[in-house]
Amino acid sequence: MFGQVQPTPWDIDFSLLGIPVKVSPFFWLIAIIFGWGLGDPSLVVLWVIAMFFSILVHEMGHALMARAFGYDPHIVLHHMGGYASYVPGYHHSLWKSIAISLAGPFAGFGLLGIVFGTELLLVANNIDTSYGLNNFFWFLTTINLYWGIINLLPVLPLDGGQVCRDVLLLFRRDGEVWAMRISIAVGIGMAVLFLQFGMRYPAILFGLLAFNNLQALNHRRDNW
Ligand SMILES: [Zn+2]
Structure with missing residues (x-):
């Protein structure tokens, strides 16, 4: 949502559910900088994975909603988070635009619900989770909660x-x-x-x- 990003030789390109995704090297750089304060390198790696996964889910929310309206979206993850871009068609409307905008944050809240549900299941079945998994759940929770709320301002x-x-x-x-x-x-x-x-x-x-x-x-x- 912060304008177009110039391609670099270090971009990673892949396709998810038929939607093209590009990840700029600056995405990883910023994710590492944000997680650096955690100290423990294994936690920094988990943090970067959680950030990648969370922002991808958010943008997939936008992209899948855009595709549901017949558009051909693509996703870019970059230094300011990411964006899902599409060219509005002839039958575009403000309602469609509103639905596409809301689909991102609510995809994130959906992921948050899955994380909470998994944690509850683990606790209910007395399954001990590792230090790494506990932290990973915590990262997913904070990123999705704050990213979703801030994006809705x-x-x-x-x-x-x-x-x-x-x-x-x-x-x-x-x-x-x-x-x-x-x-x-x-x-x-x-x-x-x-x-x-x-x-x-x-x-x-x-x-x-x-x-x-x-x-x-x-x-x-x-x-x-
Ligand atoms: Zn968004």
């Missing part, structure tokens, strides 16, 4: 921002302008909130998103 170009814009467009012709204003307000609010908790990286991310929306809004004004 009404800040463009996050999924929630797209849903917010599409819902506003159902009622107002200037829906996109209002979605940008909301993005700026919520983006600044989230940046301040994350700073209060000393979480610098998400604070910077939301500050940048607010700034991008401010620029996009000014650009629109200039062109009126």
Whole structure:
């Protein structure tokens, strides 16, 4: 959802359920940087696998919904997470766009449900899980929960921002302008909130998103 990414010789390409997937080397780099603080190299590896799996499931949610509407999507995982891209057809509608945007976070929540269900089954059957598996479950839980919730915030170009814009467009012709204003307000609010908790990286991310929306809004004004 953060624009197109240039191809590199280190891209990994494969196909999942008929949907082409490209993984940029920067995806692994950022995943390792995020997990580096865990210290134990085996935990860092599990973290990277959990991040890959979680973001892939999220993007597969978008892509499968797009395919259900007859589009031909592809997925790219990159330094800012990932995106599922498709060319909207003639019969595209705001409702279809909303369904495709929501399918990503809810695919992640589905995965979260499977992780919880598996943990409950293991506990109910008194099956002891290893240190590695416990941590892997914990990584999947945190990544899917936070990635899903953050993505649902009404800040463009996050999924929630797209849903917010599409819902506003159902009622107002200037829906996109209002979605940008909301993005700026919520983006600044989230940046301040994350700073209060000393979480610098998400604070910077939301500050940048607010700034991008401010620029996009000014650009629109200039062109009126
Ligand atoms: Zn998404």
